[in-house]
Amino acid sequence: MRLGRDFFARDTRTVAREVLGKYLVRILDGIPLAVRLTETEAYIGRLDKACHAYHNRRTQRTETLFAPPGTAYIYLIYGMHHCLNFVTEAEGEPSAVLIRGGEARSGLPILCRNRFRREWADLSAYQRKQFLNGPGKLCQALGLTRAENGCSLLGETLFLCDDLADLGLETPPEDRTPPVIHTGRRIGIDYAEEAAFFPWRYFY
DNA sequence: CTTCAGATGCTCT
DNA sequence: GAGCATCTGAAGA
Numbered sequence: 001m002r003l004g005r006d007f008f009a010r011d012t013r014t015v016a017r018e019v020l021g022k023y024l025v026r027i028l029d030g031i032p033l034a035v036r037l038t039e040t041e042a043y044i045g046r047l048d049k050a051c052h053a054y055h056n057r058r059t060q061r062t063e064t065l066f067a068p069p070g071t072a073y074i075y076l077i078y079g080m081h082h083c084l085n086f087v088t089e090a091e092g093e094p095s096a097v098l099i100r101g102g103e104a105r106s107g108l109p110i111l112c113r114n115r116f117r118r119e120w121a122d123l124s125a126y127q128r129k130q131f132l133n134g135p136g137k138l139c140q141a142l143g144l145t146r147a148e149n150g151c152s153l154l155g156e157t158l159f160l161c162d163d164l165a166d167l168g169l170e171t172p173p174e175d176r177t178p179p180v181i182h183t184g185r186r187i188g189i190d191y192a193e194e195a196a197f198f199p200w201r202y203f204y
Numbered sequence: 205c206t207t208c209a210g211a212t213g214c215t216c217t
Numbered sequence: 218g219a220g221c222a223t224c225t226g227a228a229g230a
Contacts, residue, residue, distance in 0.1 A: 041222070050222070061215060079212030081223045098222055136223050146214095188222050 003160040008069035008153070012088040012095040016042040016202050019086070019097060021179045023105060023164060026142045027157040032106050032167045033142055035132060036175060039101035039203040041186045043085070045094035050192035053094030064150050065094035072158065074139070074149040081136030082145050086153060100187070101133045101203070104141075105175075106167055111141040179204035
């Protein structure tokens with residue numbers, strides 16, 4: 001079953017927690033790419049110095065955070081990588097869930113070529129183990145860039161779902177037991193003072 | 205396994 | 218002009 005707007009229109013930390021284990025699907029050139037989400041972070045504009053839209057800060061970049069829940073917020077970081085977020089809360093409450101990691105479930109050959117311009121069989125064990133364990137890696141594999149900033153997550157080519165039946169695939173056995181979720185500090189925001197210590201990173 | 209430097213360009217001041 | 222919600226490869230332990 002696909003996730004609707006109501007899923008995203010809730011407390012950001014709840015969404016960050018509950019989206020773990022769900023599948024992010026992108027249909028690219030007719031081919032379904034699917035990633036099971038394993039790591040997220042919550043960013044809440046109202047309270048959070050680490051959020052780009054802290055105190056409702058409105059600039060060209062943060063405009064997407066004011067879009068309806070269920071919108072993709074994608075920005076360029078460090079001049080060469082992209083980060084994907086899901087906009088959350090009621091429309092106009094600038095908040096989002098950063099997608100930090102996942103595991104490939106469909107379209108592995110494409111995901112792999114997007115990331116390494118090589119075949120899965122040619123990757124080292126280290127490369128396989130670290131395949132999608134970072135926000136930039138995930139965007140690169142899925143071919144998501146600023147061109148997709150502001151796109152709906154409720155559409156026909158980019159969406160989330162509960163299971164892989166939507167894609168005509170069987171859900172693997174290891175995906176059937178609910179993940180045990182851990183929390184921790186968010187990564188790479190040491191500048192954000194007390195907010196750097198909020199336990200708003202979720203993973204399993 | 206760990207640390208570290210360097211890449212690279214957009215965004216806001 | 219400064220800073221950034223990162224990744225990679227090389228080198229060391």
